[in-house]
Amino acid sequence: MTSTDTRPASSMPTERLTSLGSRLRAQLDGPYAHERAAARAQFPASHLLRNPEMGVAESREWVLARLRELQDAGFGSAGVPDGADAVSDPLTAVVTFETLAHGDLSVTIKSGVQFGLFGGAVMNLGTPWHHETFLPDITALRLLGAFAMTELGHGSDVANLETTFEYLPETDEIEVHSPTPGATKAYLGNAAAHGTMAAVFGQLSVDGIGRGVHAVLVPIRDGAGRDMPGVTTGDHGHKGGLLGVDNGTLRFDHVRVPRRMLLNRYGGITDAGEYASPLDNPNRRFFTMLGTLVRGRVCIAAGSGIAARRALSIAVRHALRRRQFPAPGRPEGVLLLDYQTHQRRLLPLVARAYALGFAQNELTGRLVRIQGGGEHSESDQRELELRAAGLKAVTSAFANRAVQEAREACGGAGYMSENRIVGIREDVDVFATFEGDNTVLMQLVAKGMLGGYAEEWKALDRAGVVQAMSRLVGGTVAERTSARLMAERLADTARGGPEQTALVDRGWHALMFEERERHSLGSLARRIRAATHARDDRFEAVNRLGGHLQFVAHAHVERLVLEAFVEAIDGCADRETRDVMERVCSLYALSSIHEDRAWFMEHQRISTGRAKAIGDQIDALCRELRPHALPLVEGLGVPAAWLGAAFLED
Amino acid sequence: MTSTDTRPASSMPTERLTSLGSRLRAQLDGPYAHERAAARAQFPASHLLRNPEMGVAESREWVLARLRELQDAGFGSAGVPDGADAVSDPLTAVVTFETLAHGDLSVTIKSGVQFGLFGGAVMNLGTPWHHETFLPDITALRLLGAFAMTELGHGSDVANLETTFEYLPETDEIEVHSPTPGATKAYLGNAAAHGTMAAVFGQLSVDGIGRGVHAVLVPIRDGAGRDMPGVTTGDHGHKGGLLGVDNGTLRFDHVRVPRRMLLNRYGGITDAGEYASPLDNPNRRFFTMLGTLVRGRVCIAAGSGIAARRALSIAVRHALRRRQFPAPGRPEGVLLLDYQTHQRRLLPLVARAYALGFAQNELTGRLVRIQGGGEHSESDQRELELRAAGLKAVTSAFANRAVQEAREACGGAGYMSENRIVGIREDVDVFATFEGDNTVLMQLVAKGMLGGYAEEWKALDRAGVVQAMSRLVGGTVAERTSARLMAERLADTARGGPEQTALVDRGWHALMFEERERHSLGSLARRIRAATHARDDRFEAVNRLGGHLQFVAHAHVERLVLEAFVEAIDGCADRETRDVMERVCSLYALSSIHEDRAWFMEHQRISTGRAKAIGDQIDALCRELRPHALPLVEGLGVPAAWLGAAFLED
CATH class of the missing domain: 1.10.540 (Butyryl-Coa Dehydrogenase, subunit A; domain 1)
Incomplete structure (x- = not known):
């Protein structure tokens, strides 16, 4: 490399x-x-x-x-x-x-x-x-270390970590301490066995004043593998997967390290023993520090996508070899992938794997621009963080679903470890949790969008928003739509009336994706506003919107994914490839609309008749793509020789 | 015991x-x-x-x-x-x-x-x-044996097993043979290590004439654990779970056993070397033999239900202890189960665990009546088989979903094996596959229903069926409904108009469940009839109805489950218990309707406005049941001391 x-x-x-x-x-x-x-x-x-x-x-x-x-x-x-x-x-x-x-x-x-x-x-x-x-x-792997952020009592709540860092001016040291059992650092890779140091996150206090979350490097084991004085390491032992990662716990009992072990880029202690930071606002400091860690989420999203592609590659290749019941005209038995139910369980997932892959490319590009030293604004960074959070959540959830579907689609053979799917399943499970619990990440995305909402739409009064949203089905649309979603095609679609367009019309897909996001965000904004004025229990009022937040974030990520897919198609010059990509994109888009078709009907975006037709169109796309099944999995990029599935080898 | x-x-x-x-x-x-x-x-x-x-x-x-x-x-x-x-x-x-x-x-x-x-x-x-x-x-466990039905080439297709049993009159023996690699018996418990005998299924041939699938007892290992002559045992090794079950393979190379090793209740060979069976029709013989094995599916359904209850018990009990972010009025942090998103992910699953448990009781009762020596007709047996197939498929699918949701709901702690959920997850995975692949079982259920359809509805002409189905929303209903679904309450509901009833009205739930089943079955029957008259490719014409078959079977099982729940409530005399059960039943019923609300809208059974209201009603039921969360999991019947989850113990 x-x-x-x-x-x-x-x-x-x-x-x-x-x-x-x-x-x-x-x-x-x-x-x-x-x-x-x-x-x-x-x-x-x-x-x-x-x-x-x-x-x-x-x-x-x-x-x-x-x-x-x-x-x-x-x-x-x-x-x-x-x-x-x-x-x-x-x-x-x-x-x-x-x-x-x-x-x-x-x-x-x-x-x-x-x-x-x-x-x-x-x-x-x-x-x-x-x-x-x-x-x-x-x-060079001479120094192995843990990233000690999560605490037993505080998984997703980083701002309220309990671990304390007290600066001791008399010895110019920082004292690292776990004041409660809940402050124990947990689930840390490299902590159970191999790590000799940890980047520990905790609350820095200088001069008796809390300075918020910072990170300190703390030696945790000596060269012989013994716990350092005051440090207690623990071992989580066996897990649901990832057995080769030594996850463990760390507790600190008044452990002292020299001042310079504080990672002090965004906040440090001067030689005079005073706290100093280039960022005055503690809140901004906190988010800036966390923001630098965005690459982890980008990587987990990428890894989730690859895990899904591996399992889908195995299941589709198996379905191209394995025969089931004989049928008229097929005395030798029907190939698994020739069953409609089997196409329907695997091919939409393959389409989604492509879609998320294109979105991942876009996200990686954004990371490279921002972390590769290019010019960028704070809002670019914020956008990157939200996209990374959203794509991490969506792709890891997808990976879990796709790998399990692949397992079941391979029947008993899929359950044998030698065919590799169950191992992927066990390992990828926790991708839904680490680097941010998916539910919490989607909340972050929705909250970020609400911020954007205020900026962009503050000119629209409440009634105006409602009105703008209620004249779509059967009517015409003159709203702003994302430029990246090919405004022209979309406008054509809109002029003819959304219900009159073909189900595979990309403009109609774009319109539906946009509407799902825009309407659900608009109504969330109104409900949030009402909830924050609730008299009794504001927490409970906002709490009740939890499901709505998840939906808004989902709608947002789906729209970004479709945009990325459409851009990729636009960049493809080869006619045959492009034709297949168009169908894959339609399969992705229609599957996404189909899964939410109840929402589209409830909000008058799709008539009940059209909703019924979408399922048939998905079946038709599966049939059209069926002859390309092998090229499609080859395109997923996992070399056949790397799959390692025994039942594909004979 | x-x-x-x-x-x-x-x-x-x-x-x-x-x-x-x-x-x-x-x-x-x-x-x-x-x-x-x-x-x-x-x-x-x-x-x-x-x-x-x-x-x-x-x-x-x-x-x-x-x-x-x-x-x-x-x-x-x-x-x-x-x-x-x-x-x-x-x-x-x-x-x-x-x-x-x-x-x-x-x-x-x-x-x-x-x-x-x-x-x-x-x-x-x-x-x-x-x-x-x-x-x-x-x-007494002195003789351990395998049940050798499945073949590598034939998982679900028992009628076309390749293993041959040839009767040799000259030596009065049966020769057991695996003619191809695909005939290898596979995934058999007890075959890899402990079994010394197997009940092998294959095609019996007597006098050169094929007699269909029969079973023969074949010694596979000697006392020292060595393969018997002509027998080759294999070991599947590591699996996705159930590591303690020694699944393996068996191949037979012209292995001879005495005639009496043929399990000859439904078909045997006389001393004169002639085939004899109490059942003349080979098809009926085949299904009678398979039908005796129905208890396995009843047990797998039961075991799936218990697995789900264990995982849900762990996740709900954890959510009653674990605190997340602080919030206004909750400085110590909000209990996980007080988050609406968390209630919504766990409590509907708890409700469904109850519902499936009541249906399991009904199924067990049916099995006991039929296999316990009571009088029963062939159609009773057939009904038992269909219910066992349906409930096995639905409950094992539910178990996989519920256990995974429980895992994710416990965050990183859920991934630690000491908290037990991941182990359940790994083991229960294959419940979706063994004792019949779920997709194949649901096909069986739908096909069985089509048979029932012909019987019950043959008096209705095609137009009559359509008409009967198209006047429900907002109108009145005078159709037959299941007596078990409390016809009177239902009639009240119907007189007032379905859209005017309360969302928690049991009569309305019953009506919706019945309509989902009846309409989807009716339209399937029409489509099947059209497909079987297709000119070109009958397989493909019927194949395209695969998704429809799955839906019909799903609708059928859901209706049976609701019936069982309603019967259980009717049998409960205690007012407070009954009140909670009513809410749990509403939560189950509304969740089922909500998941299919697109279908109900598409088929004009529910208006779009009412569909939107269902989600809010589910949230409300979750809030109402939240104070009873502990009793609810206690009711699931898993003793707390048996959960074995480390994080519940301190």
């Missing part, structure tokens, strides 16, 4: 793809086709997958050994600077993470913990002394 | 329940409250749960040891006769299976393989010689 790497590519036999499969893959690889192809070619594919029989201890050692091998091969720390003068390379970081996600996901996550989280904290929150002192050892 | 058992009850401390919890539990235990309470009291709860760190080999031995212990304690073979003169006791069999499902599910399934499947084949398909010769050793 590094440009100076001169070793031969891996011993993986060159993959033979259908022509269409190869072209689809190039489209989905998109702007990063070059980097991804290079990563695929150079990834050391031996030792790709862990033996599922390995227990916890063996898995941990196996994973660490793989990490060292990958590090030697130029994968792993790629993108994390190895010293004060080196620059961060976010693109390489994300592409590396994605590539690793094709193999054992414990390796991927262990790498993410070490380089992305622990290394990322040092890089983003530290200053040159930290960079010079620690990054060379971190990137 | 056996009536002669005189040992003291287990050492489990007596469970302290709230008064309401105890009363709800009595209701859900229903007609089997006595048997279930006795089983709970006597179940040897030590060694209840397996250490999740155990690997495959260790798990298998641990499970076998537990099985022997349970056998000694009167659990295990309970219900399976131990000789020719003993009688089968289906109630004890199901209650025992349910009880075991509170512990390690590998033990449950291993027990089911040994006693239910292998023992069940000998009992149901064999004749007195088989009973006398094998049942004593089977029930």
Whole structure:
């Protein structure tokens, strides 16, 4: 992966793809086709997958050994600077993470913990002394570390962490302490076994005044693996998956470290023992510090997407080989993928995997622009954070659903570990929780949108909003629509009347996606306003809008995903590829509308007759795409030789 | 569990329940409250749960040891006769299976393989010689056996199994053979390690004439664990769960067994070497043989329900302890279960667990009546099979969903094996596949309904059906409705007009459930008729109705579930308990309608305004039930001391 790497590519036999499969893959690889192809070619594919029989201890050692091998091969720390003068390379970081996600996901996550989280904290929150002192050892895996943010009592509530950092001027030290059992740091990778240091998050107090959440580097084990004085490490032991990641706990009993161990980029203590920060507003400081960690969510979204693609690749390839009951004209039995129920369970998921993949490309591009040293505003950063939160939540939820569907679609064979789906299932489960619980992340997205709403729509009075929303079905639309959703096509659609357009009309899809977002956001804004004026119990009044918040965030992310897909199609010059992509996009868009068709009917955006027709149209698209099933999974970008599923090998 | 058992009850401390919890539990235990309470009291709860760190080999031995212990304690073979003169006791069999499902599910399934499947084949398909010769050793665990039906090439397609049984008159033997790799018997419990015999299913041929699928007992290993000559056993190794069940494969290379090893209750070979059967019609013979195995599906449905209840009990109890963000008036943080989003993700699942539990009671009662020696018709048997297929599919699908939701609702803690949810998740996954793939089972249900349709509705012409279905919303209804769904209340509802009734009106729920089933079945019947007259490709014409079949079966099972719930409420005399049950039933019914509200709108059964109101009503019911959350999970019947979740223990 590094440009100076001169070793031969891996011993993986060159993959033979259908022509269409190869072209689809190039489209989905998109702007990063070059980097991804290079990563695929150079990834050391031996030792790709862990033996599922390995227990916890063996898995941990196996994973660490793989990490060292990958590090030697130029994968792993790629993108994390190895010293004060080196620059961060976010693109390489994300592409590396994605590539690793094709193999054992414990390796991927262990790498993410070490380089992305622990290394990322040092890089983003530290200053040159930290960079010079620690990054060379971190990137070379001589110093393994934990990212100690989550506490047992505080999973998603970072602002209220209980761990304390008290500055002691007499010794110029910081005292790190866990005042309650709930303050115990928990679920931390590298904490149970391999880590010798942790980037610990807690409440800094200088001069008796609380300065908010900061991070301090704390040695947790000595060279012999013994807990440092005052530190108590714990081991979570066996988990639902990711057995190779040594998740554990940390408790601190008045542990003192020198002042310089405070990661002081956004807030530090001067030689005079005074608190100093370039950001005066503590709230802004808090969000700025957290904002630097956005890359983790981008990576988890990317890894979730790859996990889903792997499982779908296995299930679709199996369904192209496995025969079920004989039928008239098919004495040898019907191929699984020729059953309508089977097409319907797998092909819309394949379409969604493409859609989320294009959105991931867009998100990665945004991260690269902002963290790659380009000019950007605070609002660019904020937009990146919201998109990362939304896509992480949506893609990890999708991965869980898709992998389970793939498992069941492979019947009993799908349950055998040698066919690899259940292992992916176990590992990807927690992607819905770490780097932010999905429900909490979607709340963040919706709240962010409400902010945007105030800005953009404050000119519209309440009645005006209602009116603007109530004349869509059967009528014409003259509202602003996203430029990126091809305003012209959309306008054509709108002029003819949404109900008169073809179900596969992209303009109509765009209109529906926009309306779902805009209307649900508008009504949420009104309900929030009313709730915040509630007399009795404001918490309860806002609490009741919880489901509405989730829907608004969902509608928002779906719209961004469709935009990304449409842009990708616009960029595709090849006619046949483009034709298939159009159908895949329609399958994605109609599946999304179909799942929410009750909402569209309830809000008079779709008539009941049209809603019924959507299901039939989805079936028809599945039939049209069925002959392209193999190219479609090839396009998902997982080399067949990497799937490792025993039942595909004979 | 056996009536002669005189040992003291287990050492489990007596469970302290709230008064309401105890009363709800009595209701859900229903007609089997006595048997279930006795089983709970006597179940040897030590060694209840397996250490999740155990690997495959260790798990298998641990499970076998537990099985022997349970056998000694009167659990295990309970219900399976131990000789020719003993009688089968289906109630004890199901209650025992349910009880075991509170512990390690590998033990449950291993027990089911040994006693239910292998023992069940000998009992149901064999004749007195088989009973006398094998049942004593089977029930005493001296003879462990596999149930060898599934083949690698034929999962759900039992009629087309490839394994051959050729009768050889010259030696009076049957030659068992696997003619192709696809004929290999696969996924069989007891086959990889512990089994020394198998009940093998294959195509019997006598005198060169195919006699259809029969079962033959074949020794597969000798006393030293070596494969018998001609037999090749294989090991599936690690799986997605159920590590303690030794699933494996069997191949036969011209293996000969004496004629009497044929399980000949429904078809055998006379001393003169001629085929003889009490059932002339081969098709009827096939379905009669398979029909005797219905108890397996009843048990899997029951076990799925228990698995879901365990996970929901853990998640709800956790949500009653765990606090999240502080809020106005709640400085100590809001309890998870006070978040509307959290109520909404868990409480409707709890309601559904109740609903499916009442339906399970009804199904068990049906099984007991039919297999307990009572009078019954062929159509009673057929109805039992369809209900078992439907409830198995619906409850195992529910279990997968509920356990995963419980996992995510517990955040990172839910992912730790010590909190037990992920282990349940891994084990219950395959419940969706074994004893019949859920998609295939739901097809069976729909096809069975189409048969019933022809019988019941043949008097109605096509136009008449359409007409009867199109005057419901806002109008009046004079159609037949199920007597069990309280025709009078329903009639009241209908007279007032469905749209004018309260959303929690049970009559309206009943009407909606009936309409969903009746209309979708009617339209399916018409479409099937049209498809079977298709000119080109009849398979493809019928294939396109696959999704419709699934919906019809779903609508049918939902209606049966609601009926069972309503009957249970009618049988409850206690006012407070009944009031809570009414709300739980409304929550179940409205959640079911809400999930399908698009269908109801599309078919003019519910107006768009009313559809919107349903979601709010569900939220309101969640709030009303929130204060009863603890009694509700107590009512689910899982003793708190059996949950084994570390985070509930401090």
